[in-house]
Amino acid sequence: MEQRGCGAWRERRQWVVFMVALVLFWSGASAQIRYSISEELMEGTVVGDIVKDLGIDLSALKDRGFRIVSGSTEPLFQVNQNDGILYVNQKIDREEVCERSSVCLINLKTVLENPLEIHYVAVEVLDVNDHSPSFPETEKRLEMSESALQGTRFQLHAADDPDSGQYSVQQYKLSQNDHFRLEVKDRGDDRKTPILVLQKTLDREALKSHQLILTALDGGKPPRSGEIRITVDVSDVNDNAPVFTKDVYSVLLNENAPLGTTVIQVNATDLDEGSNGEVIYSFANDVQGKVRKRFDLNPKTGEIIVTGVIDYEENKIYELDIQASDKGTAALTTEKSVIIKIVDVNDNAPEIEVTSFANAIPEDSRPGTTVALINVNDLDSGLNGKVLSSISEGVPFTLTPSLQDNMYSVVTKSPLDREKQSEYDLTIVAKDAGQPSLSSVKTISVVVSDVNDNSPEFSLSPYAFYVTENNIPGASVFSVTASDRDLNENALISYHIIRNGGEINKLLSFLNINPENGNVFAQKSFDFETLKTFQFQVVATDSGTPSQSSNVTINVFILDQNDNAPVILYPVSANGSAEGVEEIPRNVNAGRLVTKVRAYDADIGYNGWLLFSLQEVTDHSLFALDRYTGQIRTLRSFTETDEAEHKLVILVKDNGNVSLSATATVIIKVVEPKEAFAASDVKSSVKDEEENSVTFYLIITLGSVSTLFLISIVVLIVMQCSKPTDYSSKYLQDTNNDGTLCHSIQYRSGDKRYMLVGPRMSIGSTIVPGSNGNTLVLPEHRRASGEVRS
Ligand SMILES: *[C@@H]1O[C@H](CO)[C@@H](O)[C@H](O)[C@H]1NC(C)=O
Ligand SMILES: *[C@@H]1O[C@H](CO)[C@@H](O)[C@H](O)[C@H]1NC(C)=O
Ligand SMILES: *[C@@H]1O[C@H](CO)[C@@H](O)[C@H](O)[C@H]1NC(C)=O
Ligand SMILES: *[C@H]1O[C@@H](CO)[C@H](O)[C@@H](O)[C@@H]1NC(C)=O
Numbered sequence: 179m180e181q182r183g184c185g186a187w188r189e190r191r192q193w194v195v196f197m198v199a200l201v202l203f204w205s206g207a208s209a210q211i212r213y214s215i216s217e218e219l220m221e222g223t224v225v226g227d228i229v230k231d232l233g234i235d236l237s238a239l240k241d242r243g244f245r246i247v248s249g250s251t252e253p254l255f256q257v258n259q260n261d262g263i264l265y266v267n268q269k270i271d272r273e274e275v276c277e278r279s280s281v282c283l284i285n286l287k288t289v290l291e292n293p294l295e296i297h298y299v300a301v302e303v304l305d306v307n308d309h310s311p312s313f314p315e316t317e318k319r320l321e322m323s324e325s326a327l328q329g330t331r332f333q334l335h336a337a338d339d340p341d342s343g344q345y346s347v348q349q350y351k352l353s354q355n356d357h358f359r360l361e362v363k364d365r366g367d368d369r370k371t372p373i374l375v376l377q378k379t380l381d382r383e384a385l386k387s388h389q390l391i392l393t394a395l396d397g398g399k400p401p402r403s404g405e406i407r408i409t410v411d412v413s414d415v416n417d418n419a420p421v422f423t424k425d426v427y428s429v430l431l432n433e434n435a436p437l438g439t440t441v442i443q444v445n446a447t448d449l450d451e452g453s454n455g456e457v458i459y460s461f462a463n464d465v466q467g468k469v470r471k472r473f474d475l476n477p478k479t480g481e482i483i484v485t486g487v488i489d490y491e492e493n494k495i496y497e498l499d500i501q502a503s504d505k506g507t508a509a510l511t512t513e514k515s516v517i518i519k520i521v522d523v524n525d526n527a528p529e530i531e532v533t534s535f536a537n538a539i540p541e542d543s544r545p546g547t548t549v550a551l552i553n554v555n556d557l558d559s560g561l562n563g564k565v566l567s568s569i570s571e572g573v574p575f576t577l578t579p580s581l582q583d584n585m586y587s588v589v590t591k592s593p594l595d596r597e598k599q600s601e602y603d604l605t606i607v608a609k610d611a612g613q614p615s616l617s618s619v620k621t622i623s624v625v626v627s628d629v630n631d632n633s634p635e636f637s638l639s640p641y642a643f644y645v646t647e648n649n650i651p652g653a654s655v656f657s658v659t660a661s662d663r664d665l666n667e668n669a670l671i672s673y674h675i676i677r678n679g680g681e682i683n684k685l686l687s688f689l690n691i692n693p694e695n696g697n698v699f700a701q702k703s704f705d706f707e708t709l710k711t712f713q714f715q716v717v718a719t720d721s722g723t724p725s726q727s728s729n730v731t732i733n734v735f736i737l738d739q740n741d742n743a744p745v746i747l748y749p750v751s752a753n754g755s756a757e758g759v760e761e762i763p764r765n766v767n768a769g770r771l772v773t774k775v776r777a778y779d780a781d782i783g784y785n786g787w788l789l790f791s792l793q794e795v796t797d798h799s800l801f802a803l804d805r806y807t808g809q810i811r812t813l814r815s816f817t818e819t820d821e822a823e824h825k826l827v828i829l830v831k832d833n834g835n836v837s838l839s840a841t842a843t844v845i846i847k848v849v850e851p852k853e854a855f856a857a858s859d860v861k862s863s864v865k866d867e868e869e870n871s872v873t874f875y876l877i878i879t880l881g882s883v884s885t886l887f888l889i890s891i892v893v894l895i896v897m898q899c900s901k902p903t904d905y906s907s908k909y910l911q912d913t914n915n916d917g918t919l920c921h922s923i924q925y926r927s928g929d930k931r932y933m934l935v936g937p938r939m940s941i942g943s944t945i946v947p948g949s950n951g952n953t954l955v956l957p958e959h960r961r962a963s964g965e966v967r968s
Pocket of ligand 2: 715728
């Protein structure tokens with residue numbers, strides 16, 4: 179710099195010298211000359227040829243002494259004594275010598291002695307641009323609010339330049355920027371003050387500080403400059419509202435979310451600084467209380483948490499208006515909606531409601547009859563609310579969906595029968611399609627009401643009753659019962675006997691039936707000997723409308739009682755008593771048939787089974803009576819000593835429980851062989867005639883008895899077949915070896931025991947009362963005494 183400066187000055191020296199203007203002022207006593215030099219000339223630089231200019235003889239210099247009067251010890255100028263040239267003795271700084279005066283003149287006084295001659299020389303020091311403008315500081319920090327208005331001014335320190343005139347500060351320049359421009363206030367006196375003017379408002383958020391460089395320039399050519407770095411810090415003003423980071427806040431939340439669940443976190447940012455940029459969150463004023471009960475907003479973090487029960491069924495969507503405010507003194511606020519969509523969870527079981535219900539349905543209802551209407555509801559939505567309803571299996575009911583949503587009818591699907599099942603518990607299950615699915619169950623009881631669809635049923639069909647003859651007139655002989663599977667009056671039975679005219683009607687006229695209980699009364703005693711069996715029908719009618727009835731055939735079998743005593747058929751005397759006289763030849767051999775007592779008993783079975791015995795006899799060694807046949811035979815031949823007449827009293831006894839008997843008296847006369855023979859011929863022919871008529875009579879009796887027996891067998895078989903299990907029946911092969919009954923069949927029915935008596939193998943007997951069999955009613959305890967009887 180100095181080198182360069184030195185070179186510059188050397189160049190300029192010529193130019194300075196060249197520029198010396200010689201002004202000579204001539205006055206009376208002295209002349210004045212004036213030189214102009216630039217400041218800062220090098221030591222020894224020639225100012226001017228002062229001697230010549232003053233018109234002094236050069237030779238006089240040494241002789242007379244020529245000097246410059248100067249007060250200072252170090253004079254600025256010197257005169258060369260040899261050639262009279264004025265030169266610069268030391269570097270002259272104009273600013274030092276003249277300070278800020280506009281014309282810097284240094285007045286020199288030269289003295290030439292002998293004679294004293296005083297000359298005045300003025301040297302004008304001309305300014306040179308040797309200083310750059312400078313600012314008092316190199317850096318400057320300014321603070322400006324971003325709210326500062328356009329045109330705001332800010333005065334800066336002026337730059338200083340010691341040079342004067344045109345070399346002083348002439349202009350300022352501001353570095354390129356958008357916001358500021360420079361204004362310069364000229365106060366004259368070479369003093370120019372720069373003023374920073376805001377030409378475009380500041381935005382701290384855009385740029386927090388602005389770096390400017392202010393340059394001051396002087397008027398030199400080239401100009402010299404000085405700089406100051408200006409930093410403008412923009413101070414914050416709460417001019418930015420918080421901004422939410424998302425345009426839309428939308429979130430799904432499961433219902434029944436536990437308390438404290440974070441739903442969403444909202445986030446708003448504020449570009450401002452400090453408290454102007456500190457954001458707090460809150461619910462907007464229009465958020466209802468019921469929403470505030472369920473959600474809470476953390477004012478600092480913006481988290482929305484669950485604080486209440488979230489029920490999809492109550493509210494499917496929440497729209498919360500949220501505010502974000504900063505903490506500036508005039509707080510700015512932004513609102514945003516947060517949409518919380520509640521997701522349905524399958525938390526509601528379907529509900530079954532029976533809206534109408536017929537609690538009794540007639541059993542004759544046709545399939546498809548509606549029994550109940552049910553309404554199935556599920557508060558959930560979607561699959562969680564989609565309900566499948568079903569009815570329990572195995573019942574004759576089904577569910578049919580109705581036109582209305584969620585409505586079902588319970589209808590019958592097949593015919594009902596109250597008698598099979600009178601009540602149904604229908605279990606209706608409603609199940610939703612959620613995962614896991616929920617279901618509910620409802621049971622309804624359906625009662626099947628009775629319809630008169632069953633006719634009465636007799637306990638037996640046909641009935642067979644065994645009635646002992648000689649019953650007490652007016653007493654109940656037997657009873658029939660019928661049952662009806664229906665209910666109440668449909669099952670209330672009344673009985674009556676069918677009387678449809680004809681012969682049987684006469685018989686039936688003495689039979690009555692109690693319409694309520696089916697007891698049958700006979701107004702008359704039965705007589706086995708006149709009527710052995712008959713049949714009639716009883717109708718049972720229920721009281722339903724229309725009523726139903728059914729009939730049953732009743733077979734009545736009259737049982738014999740031992741009410742007939744044996745009747746002696748032979749011998750019979752003229753006056754009707756059982757007496758007879760037999761004559762036999764004296765010479766008969768032993769074993770000769772004398773006669774045969776014949777008897778008849780109208781009863782049957784044991785009651786009619788006759789046994790013969792000798793009640794009285796004159797000589798036991800002579801005659802024997804066959805117990806079964808009544809034949810009287812000789813035991814031995816007669817001897818001379820035997821009497822001629824013998825009397826035999828024969829007891830004929832039936833086998834009834836209380837047996838009845840008759841007696842016959844036979845007088846046997848022993849005659850001489852010849853007359854006896856003749857007599858016996860006559861007798862036998864008479865006897866044959868008698869025998870023939872008896873035989874005929876017996877055939878008829880036997881025929882009817884066998885018919886009755888056959889009927890009895892058939893009836894018993896039918897009874898056996900129709901009720902095989904109810905009776906502990908068993909056939910017992912009775913090998914009763916008392917010699918009277920060869921085979922009999924005992925049949926047990928209830929507490930009665932029936933005995934079928936088979937034909938007896940009685941050789942040669944004329945009257946075989948039990949030969950066609952009969953049915954005897956033997957009470958159980960009679961068995962032992964039965965044996966005794968024979
Ligand atoms: C909010 O958003 C800003 C800017 O995106 C981010 O820096 C900040 O971490 C977010 N705050 C939260 C709590 O997410
Ligand atoms: C008895 O019942 C039968 C069928 O069970 C019927 O055919 C008959 O006509 C009935 N008799 C009377 C008299 O009602
Ligand atoms: C048989 O007689 C006894 C008493 O002698 C009597 O108790 C019983 O009932 C009678 N049995 C019949 C079937 O008549
Ligand atoms: C018939 O009657 C009985 C009594 O009833 C007599 O005892 C018999 O002698 C009498 N007989 C004759 C043949 O008359």
